[in-house]
Amino acid sequence: MTRVPYRPTTTIWPEDRRYPALSRGFNQRWIAEPDYVRLVRTPEEARAALAEAVRDDPRGHRRRVTVRSGGHCYENFVCGDDVRVILDISPMCGISYDEDMDAFCVEAGATNWHAYSHLYPLSGRALPGGSCYSVGLGGHIPGGGFGLLSRRDGLTIDYLYAVEVAVVRDDRTVELVVARRDDSDPARAELLWAHTGGGGGNFGLITRFWFRDLPEPPSQVMLAGLAWDWSDFTKDDFARLVTAFGEYFRDHQDPATAAGGLFAMLKLTHRANGQIGLLAQVDADDEQGPRAMSDFVAALDGRIGPAARALTSPMGEHPPVPHLDVPRVMPWLTATQALNGSGENRCGKYKSAYLRGPFTGPQIDAMWAYLGNEHFTDYQNKQALIQVDSYGSAVNSPPYDTAVRQRDSILKMQYQVYWTRHDPDEAEHLDWIRRTYRATFAGTHGVPVVGGQTDGCYVNYPDVDLNDPRWNGSDQDWPTLYYKDAYPRLRRVKRYWDPLNVFRHRQSVKPADF
Incomplete structure (x- = not known):
């Protein structure tokens, strides 16, 4: 085997065996064909690499120069088919x-x-x-x-x-x-x-x-992972569960309390998954932390008929956590590692929403219907879900002026759907997430408009459908939905x-x- 000499700055050309891996990101929907990928290790190398990329295209009319760190962009902004150069800064991680x-x-x-x-x-x-x-x-x-x-x-x-x-x-x-x-x-x-x-x-x-x-961070946290079987749910149970989730975080917005710092993710999967999931974490150094966790679980589980059990199904970007059906206290770093997953490298589509209040009746009806109960009943994708994250509390008390303008929300939603590359049902997966999102926010023309109970979208979950009048029928364009008055x-x-x-x-x- 011929030894390849080490060179400080690495340029990956199309003939390099590393090129297929480095010309794509986490989302396998988007695979670029750049002239080259350049990995940089220092700020000065990054400056020089950018200068060279700009100099090679003096008029700026050719394809784009993009920058990748972790490669998790949800749209084709980094690895699109119009990309000429990818500057990969992942080696610069000190x-x-x-x-x-x-x-x-x-x-x-x-x-x-x-x-x-x-x-x-x-x-x-x-x-x-x-x-x-x-x-x-x-x-x-x-x-x-x-x-x-x-x-x-x-x-x-x-x-x-x-x-x-x-x-x-x-x-x-x-x-x-x-x-x-x-x-x-x-x-x-x-x-x-x-x-x-x-x-x-x-x-x-x-x-x-x-x-x-x-x-x-806390020395120790209490971590819980619970699930309920879809087969046990009635529409009333579903409505009570998501209402209780929203009302709990509406009513607990003081970051100085254990309940105000409690964070949870409610995973409203498509019925094909078999389970609805819940992940929650609270500060166990606070003597009120365990009580806050038990009160939170009771606020949800106590309102519905289905019995909580172990979370045994993968849901979106999180793996099964069957050992957390009884909340456990563990070091914060250990707990962070237990939940630290990004899912498989697969194709995906995402949408988002900020909510300033609990779910409305029409929103609940739409989510119930489109999660395989009235619509898309023949759709059997276990990795289609609406994830509802708790939000607000300390987020809503910024220490200084920032470009993040959504500072009075209580929930943040992430619609997710995943499939494998070359899946013949890709169009159906996209249809599910688009129609589910539009139905949830039908009262505001298909998107969570700024003002009222909703407050726009999260720029880190980019969604080009917001540019499209077929899916955004409101009078608010994507800059308004992401940035509001900023x-x-x-x-x-x-x-x-x-x-x-x-x-x-x-x-x-x-x-x-x-």
Whole structure:
């Protein structure tokens, strides 16, 4: 075998055996055919690689240059068929304390699991990020990433002090810019603000984040995984369950209490799955934590006829947890690892919604019908579900102004459907999620409009159907649904820092006057 010499900067060309793996992401719907993939290890390598990619296309009219950290983009924004170059920053995944910044530095190629397994053991601190271990922080953070600690500690961006970004200037030169929250330069301060919810890949290539005053997670948490058999459910049972879930989190919005920090995910699977699931976590260091967990379970389980049992079916991005039918106390990091899954690398489609109040009757009726009880009864996909996450509490008390504008919601929904590549029923899977979502929000023309009981959509769960009048019949476009009143300000930041619109896709922020 011929030995290949090691080279510091790695460029993967189409003939390289690594090319098929590195020209796609987590979602197997999207496979790119770029001219090359370049892996970078340092901010300066990232700057130079971006400069070369821009220089190779002086007019900017050829296909796009995209950036990948964890590869979890739900749409074809990173791995689309119009991509010319993928800049892969995953090798840039260091975590350290920066004395000059007086802040923890996290490189943008790091994942949620890097943040948990590296940052916490060294510092005792944690980012309140997501439960899917392989999600890259380069996308998760600027979109306003959240997780099981967020009702207790807020969003990841609530602790963001500074960001380093490789930006492309008017003359096509590329420079590294460090923007701080308290920056003396107003333009740089605005660049930092744009990364507190303006979405990843909109303004430049992010290389590093700095965080101050990160929270200490609990030493121990109580974790529960319960399920109910679909065969035992009546429509009234279903209505009582989802109503109780919404009312509990409406009524427990004080992060200073154990109940206010309790986080839960209700997994309303399609009937074909066999079970409806529930995952919940609470701070066990708080002496009221165990009582909060038992009260929460009783609030749900006590209203319905079906008996709770072990969660034995995979549901979306989480595996079975049959050992958690009796809530268990364990170290926080151990619990995080127990739930840390991203599911298989498969094809998927996703949609989202923020809810400011419990479910309405028509919403409940629609979900019941489209989960295989009245519609799609012959549809047998076990991995079709509506996941309802608890939200709010500390999230709704931001420490400073951010680009995340949904700050008074109590629930966040994620519609999910999965299938394998080349599945002949792909069109049916897409039809299920589109029609289910539209039916749930039929009262607001098919989408969770901003204002009233709903409050738009989550930019980290992108959905290009929001651009399509067949599925969005409201008078609110996708920028309004994602960004609300922040969009004009984001457009001004985009015009200043990415004037050539190098970083673009079907739902990228458009420069002002562009």
